[in-house]
Structure formats: structure tokens, C-alpha cells
Amino acid sequence: xxxxxxxxxxxxxxxxxxxxxxxxxxxxxxxxxxxxxxxxxxxxxxxxxxxxxxxxxxxxxxxxxxxxxxxxxxxxxxxxxxxxxxxxxxxxxxxxxxxxxxxxxxxxxxxxxxxxxxxxxxxxxxxxxxxxxxxxxx
Amino acid sequence: xxxxxxxxxxxxxxxxxxxxxxxxxxxxxxxxxxxxxxxxxxxxxxxxxxxxxxxxxxxxxxxxxxxxxxxxxxxxxxxxxxxxxxxxxxxxxxxxxxxxxxxxxxxxxxxxxxxxxxxxxxxxxxxxxxxxxxxxxxxxxxxxxxxxxxxxxxxxxxxxxxxxxxxxxxxxxxxxxxxxxxxxxxxxxxxxxxxxxxxxxxxxxxxxxxxxxxxxxxxxxxxxxxxxxxxxxxxxxxxxxxxxxxx
Amino acid sequence: xxxxxxxxxxxxxxxxxxxxxxxxxxxxxxxxxxxxxxxxxxxxxxxxxxxxxxxxxxxxxxxxxxxxxxxxxxxxxxxxxxxxxxxxxxxxxxxxxxxxxxxxxxxxxxxxxxx
Numbered sequence: 001x002x003x004x005x006x007x008x009x010x011x012x013x014x015x016x017x018x019x020x021x022x023x024x025x026x027x028x029x030x031x032x033x034x035x036x037x038x039x040x041x042x043x044x045x046x047x048x049x050x051x052x053x054x055x056x057x058x059x060x061x062x063x064x065x066x067x068x069x070x071x072x073x074x075x076x077x078x079x080x081x082x083x084x085x086x087x088x089x090x091x092x093x094x095x096x097x098x099x100x101x102x103x104x105x106x107x108x109x110x111x112x113x114x115x116x117x118x119x120x121x122x123x124x125x126x127x128x129x130x131x132x133x134x135x136x137x138x
Numbered sequence: 139x140x141x142x143x144x145x146x147x148x149x150x151x152x153x154x155x156x157x158x159x160x161x162x163x164x165x166x167x168x169x170x171x172x173x174x175x176x177x178x179x180x181x182x183x184x185x186x187x188x189x190x191x192x193x194x195x196x197x198x199x200x201x202x203x204x205x206x207x208x209x210x211x212x213x214x215x216x217x218x219x220x221x222x223x224x225x226x227x228x229x230x231x232x233x234x235x236x237x238x239x240x241x242x243x244x245x246x247x248x249x250x251x252x253x254x255x256x257x258x259x260x261x262x263x264x265x266x267x268x269x270x271x272x273x274x275x276x277x278x279x280x281x282x283x284x285x286x287x288x289x290x291x292x293x294x295x296x297x298x299x300x301x302x303x304x305x306x307x308x309x310x311x312x313x314x315x316x317x318x319x320x321x322x323x324x325x326x327x328x329x330x331x332x333x334x335x336x337x338x339x340x341x342x343x344x345x346x347x348x349x350x351x352x353x354x355x356x357x358x359x360x361x362x363x364x365x366x367x368x369x370x371x372x373x374x375x376x377x378x379x380x381x382x383x384x385x
Numbered sequence: 386x387x388x389x390x391x392x393x394x395x396x397x398x399x400x401x402x403x404x405x406x407x408x409x410x411x412x413x414x415x416x417x418x419x420x421x422x423x424x425x426x427x428x429x430x431x432x433x434x435x436x437x438x439x440x441x442x443x444x445x446x447x448x449x450x451x452x453x454x455x456x457x458x459x460x461x462x463x464x465x466x467x468x469x470x471x472x473x474x475x476x477x478x479x480x481x482x483x484x485x486x487x488x489x490x491x492x493x494x495x496x497x498x499x500x
Contacts, residue, residue, distance in 0.1 A: 013152045014235035014243050019301045021470045027208065030298060033346045037464040043405045044457030044486075046413055047450050051493050053416065054446055057437055058500050061430045072421040080417030087409045094406040097345060101364035110279075120406075128411035134436075135415055136425055302467055341391040344463050367395060374392035 039090035042083035049080075095120035143167040143218055144225035145176050147188065150236050158236065161185070162225065173206055173213040173221075173228060177240075190240035197354060200290030204240055205229040210295035210352045231291060233301040247291055250307050254315035254333060259326025271323045281320035284313045284362055286355040293349035293359050305338040309349035309359030312340055316362040319369075331370060340366050394459055394483070401456025408449060434500075443497040451490040458486035 020026075024034040056063040070076055099116035142164050150158040163184050165176040174192055181188050192202040195214045202213045207227050218226070234242035264271065293309040300306045315334055319327040334340050343363045350360040420427045428436070436442055462482040465471050471478060 012237060013156075014237055015150055015152070015158055016235045017158075017232070019233070019470075023298055023301065024468055029348055029351070030346075033298075033348075034464065034468055037344070037460050037468070040457040040460035040464065043401075043409065043453050044461070046405075046409055046417070047454045047457065048489065049417070050412070050446070051450050051489060051496070054437065054450075054493070054500075055496050057430075057434055058496050064430055064433075068421070068427070071417065077418065077421060080413065080421075084410070084413045084417060087405065087413055090402070091406040091410055094402055097347070097364075098403075100358070100361040101345075101368060103361075103365060124407050124410075127407050131408065131411050132415060135428060299467060302470060303472075335389065335392070337389075341389075341395065344467060367392075371392040371396045371399075375396070 036089065036093050039086045039093075042086035043090060045079075045083050046087065091124065095124070140167050140223060143176070143223075145173075145180065146225045146227045147177075147180070147240070148229040148236075149188075149239055150230075151187075151238065160227075167218055167224075169219055171218045173204075173211070173216040173218065173226065174202055176218060176226075177213060177228070188240070189238045198288060200288035203231050203290045203292050203295065205232055205295065210292040212290060212292065212354050215354060232295040233297070233304070234291070234294070244291070246304065247289075247294060247308070247310070250311040251289070251314060253307065254311050254318075254330055255326060256314045256318060258318065258321065258324045259329060260323075261325050273322055277322045280322075281317045284317035284320070284357055284359075287313060287317075287353075287357050288355055290354065292352040292354060293357075296348035296352035298346055298348070299342055299344060303338070303342060306342045307334065307336075307339050309343075309363065310357075312343075312366060313357050313359040313362040316366055319366075331366075331373060334366065335370050340370060343367075394455070397452060397455040398459040399456075401452035401454070401459075404448065405453040405456055409453065412449075438500055443500065447493055447497050450493040454486040454489045455483070458482035 024030045053064075053067055056067040071080070095117055098120055099111075099113040102116075104111040104116060143166075144162055145165050146160050146162045148158050149161050163180050165179050165184075168175070172195075174195055177188065177190055177192075181190075190202070190204070190213075192214065193199040194201070197212055197215050200212075203210060204213050205211075205228070206213065206216045207221060210231060213228070218224075228240065230236050230240045230242045234244070234246075237243050287310055289310060291310065294300050297306070297309055300308050312334060315330045318324045319330055340363050343360075345360060345364060347360045350358045353359065415425065419425045437446065459482070462478050465478050466475055
């Protein structure tokens with residue numbers, strides 16, 4: 001801290017502040033951003049679980065039963081709950097960011113962001129209901 | 139009702155110290171004062187050696203950007219009353235090298251602005267006899283938002299990608315590129331896309347969105363960049379599927 | 386333009402993110418919580434297999450698994466790169482992330498093809 005100043009008359013020493021590896025903890029905005037990005041882990045986790053489920057389906061009834069039993073274990077229930085929360089966080093942030101990236105125009109007017117976000121939510125609800133119906137009607 | 143406020147200001151005098159330090163001043167608290175008023179008070183009455191940039195004091199010149207309590211703000215728009223009871227910490231704009239006190243080195247930013255060719259590019263200029271280029275209000279709406287940038291660099295101070303990777307071209311430069319890309323008089327979109335698709339261009343951005351939050355003029359650089367990514371991705375697919383196309 | 390792969394990877398990321406946002410919550414709720422906890426009756430093994438064998442279902446499942454894998458890989462890669470300042474390991478991280486996504490995709494394709 002008390003190193004000697006390095007200054008020459010015609011070349012002043014600019015000071016470059018170091019960016020800490022914990023930069024993302026410095027503000028809540030940054031932390032929220034990194035949490036949002038970490039939802040990628042839970043998305044990948046669930047893709048792997050889905051793959052695992054399909055593979056056990058493809059194998060035989062015993063493998064599938066084993067898979068179902070494992071999903072009922074407290075360990076996986078806990079992980080699935082946490083992953084679900086993260087995936088929901090992903091979905092909500094994704095719907096709100098989407099209208100910034102894709103601008104829809106009706107004639108010459110840009111569709112308001114809230115409308116596009118609303119359309120995203122509606123699509124989400126409709127698709128979810130459809131899937132639940134397909135999977136649960138037996 | 140307090141009558142004074144403490145301002146903790148970062149000092150850096152390269153001729154006498156190797157690292158920045160903080161100095162605290164007591165300034166009068168007035169309901170209508172902004173941080174710039176407080177800095178001017180310090181310079182006029184308490185310590186004339188304090189160095190900082192400012193000009194219009196009304197949020198149009200972009201000179202007075204600094205970190206106020208860790209947030210990038212225009213000091214002419216940061217009211218003391220919004221930061222009660224203090225102390226208010228004032229530091230130079232983040233992620234830029236410090237020249238002296240609150241003054242940062244801008245040449246990197248200026249170079250990047252120039253790099254995106256921020257002017258109307260025409261394959262051929264219209265001869266004078268054909269009259270002026272016309273533009274309807276609807277055509278202007280397409281790029282108007284991106285033209286409101288005052289080059290204050292608050293977005294660079296907010297962008298962690300720029301902080302981690304100083305070669306990143308940055309939000310303001312890309313928004314400026316989009317301002318010209320979307321102008322109906324311009325024909326340089328392809329040229330700019332080449333430049334902005336380079337390694338340190340639009341693809342470095344991870345849509346943190348802090349730049350848009352920091353922008354005092356509502357430019358939404360994050361939106362500009364994501365729209366540009368979409369354009370870039372479509373151009374990429376087109377060049378693979380139709381390689382004998384427009385080139 | 387074609388020299389860099391990033392626009393392609395970004396497209397995979399975007400498609401994967403949209404699929405994950407729209408479809409993953411309901412599937413996760415059902416398959417990760419509601420069925421194991423017994424809130425709803427699970428479809429029987431035979432019903433599920435015949436449902437999944439349908440060509441549209443196979444396509445759906447492939448898209449359901451493959452794109453979000455790349456979404457996760459792409460985002461996680463940038464999180465490591467930025468979040469932990471691992472610039473010097475960038476090639477290793479990219480290979481690990483996209484490589485595992487690719488393995489998952491190939492495995493999904495093979496499993497769904499031979500159902």
C-alpha cells in the first residue's frame with residue numbers, strides 16, 4: 001500500500017483497478033444475473049433425467065420401475081424440487097427478456113413488450129395444460 | 139433535517155501515491171443539490187486540487203459519469219436527497235483506467251466508437267440533382283432510440299463483460315452500429331456486421347442487461363445487441379445455406 | 386461470416402432456452418414431483434411405451450432433450466468463463482461443455498431411434 005509512486009513527467013501512471021473473481025457478489029443485480037445463468041445447470045440436469053427415463057423405458061419394465069423408485073427417494077425429490085425452482089426462474093426471466101431480442105412490428109408500430117411477454121405466458125400455460133393432459137389421461 | 143452530508147471521494151495523485159485513497163469531505167446538504175453540486179462545492183471551497191469532468195450539468199453532454207455509491211450515474215442527475223443520510227461514496231467510472239482523482243482514460247471507448255463506422259455508408263452517393271434522401275417518421279422510429287446515446291459510458295461501467303474482458307467492443311458501440319444499420323439511408327449493414335461479429339463483438343455479450351439499467355437516456359443497448367445477434371445468426375445460416383447468394 | 390461457429394451455438398442456445406422455458410416446468414413438476422409423490426396417477430409402463438414409440442413423440446423427445454442440453458452447455462460455459470475468470474481454460478471448458486451436450490444428443494438419438 002505504501003509502494004513508491006511511479007510517475008514520470010510526460011507519462012502519467014494510469015491506475016487500473018483489479019476486477020475480483022468475486023465480482024458477481026458485489027451487487028445484487030450481478031448476483032441475480034449469475035443465478036439466472038446457473039439455471040443452465042438445472043436445465044441440463046433435467047435433460048439428462050429425461051434421457052435416463054427414456055432409456056429405462058426403452059430397456060424394460062424393471063428398469064423403468066427402478067427409475068421410478070429412485071425418483072421417489074428423498075434425495076432425488078429434494079434435487080428435483082430445487083431444480084424445478086431454478087427452471088421456473090429460467091422460464092420467468094426468459095419470457096421477460098424475449099421481447100427485447102425479438103421486435104415484432106404490426107405495420108409500423110412495434111408491439112409493446114408487455115404484450116409479447118403476455119403471449120409467452122399464454123403459450124406456456126396452453127402447452128403445459130396440453131402436455132399434462134396427454135401424460136395423465138392414461 | 140440534516141444540514142450537511144459527508145462525501146467520500148476517491149483521490150489518485152500519481153505524482154505522490156501509487157494507489158488511490160479516499161478522502162472525506164463535509165458538504166452542505168441542499169434539497170435540490172446533485173452530487174455534481176457537492177463536488178463543485180468541494181473544489182471551490184474545500185480542496186481545489188480535486189479533478190473531475192463535467193460540462194452541461196443537465197444530462198445531455200455525457201461528461202460527468204462517475205460511480206455514486208457503487209452505481210454508475212451522471213453526477214448531474216444524482217440527487218443528494220436520494221442518497222440520504224450519506225456518506226456518499228464517489229469513485230471514478232468503473233472498468234476504466236484512472237488518470238487522476240475522478241478522471242478516467244477514454245481512448246479505448248473512443249476507438250471502439252470509431253471502429254463500428256458510425257456514419258452513413260453508401261455504395262454510391264446520390265447526385266445532388268436527385269435531391270435529398272427522404273425518411274418517413276416510421277423509418278426514423280426504427281433507429282431513433284439508439285440515436286439518443288450521449289456517450290457517457292455508464293453502460294461500460296455497468297457491463298461486467300467489459301470489466302472482465304476489456305477488449306469487448308461494448309454496449310454503446312454496438313447500439314451505435316445498430317443506429318446506422320437501421321437507418322434507411324445507410325447501406326453499410328453488411329460491413330458493420332463483419333466488424334461486430336468478430337471475437338470481441340456482439341457474441342461476447344451474455345445479456346446481463348445492466349447497461350440498459352444504467353443508461354440515462356433510455357437507449358436499451360442490451361436490446362440492440364440481442365437484436366443484432368438475431369440478425370447475425372440469420373446471416374450466418376444464410377451464408378451456409380445460400381453461399382452463392384448476395385456476395 | 387461462416388468462419389466462426391458462435392452464431393450457430395447461440396441459435397442452439399436460444400432454441401434450447403425457449404424449449405426449456407415453455408416445456409420443462411410442467412414436465413419437471415409431473416415427473417419430478419407430482420408422480421413420485423403420488424399426487425397424480427402415473428401412466429402405466431405399456432401405455433407410456435406405446436405413447437413414446439409414436440414417431441411424433443420420438444421427435445418431440447429428441448428436441449426436448451437435445452436443444453436444452455446445448456442451451457445448458459453454452460450458458461454454463463460462459464458462466465465459468467466470466468463468473469470464475471477462467472480465460473486460460475477456455476478451450477478445455479468449451480470442449481467439456483459442448484462435448485457432453487453432443488454425447489447426450491447422440492445417445493438420445495440412438496435410444497429414440499431404436500425404441
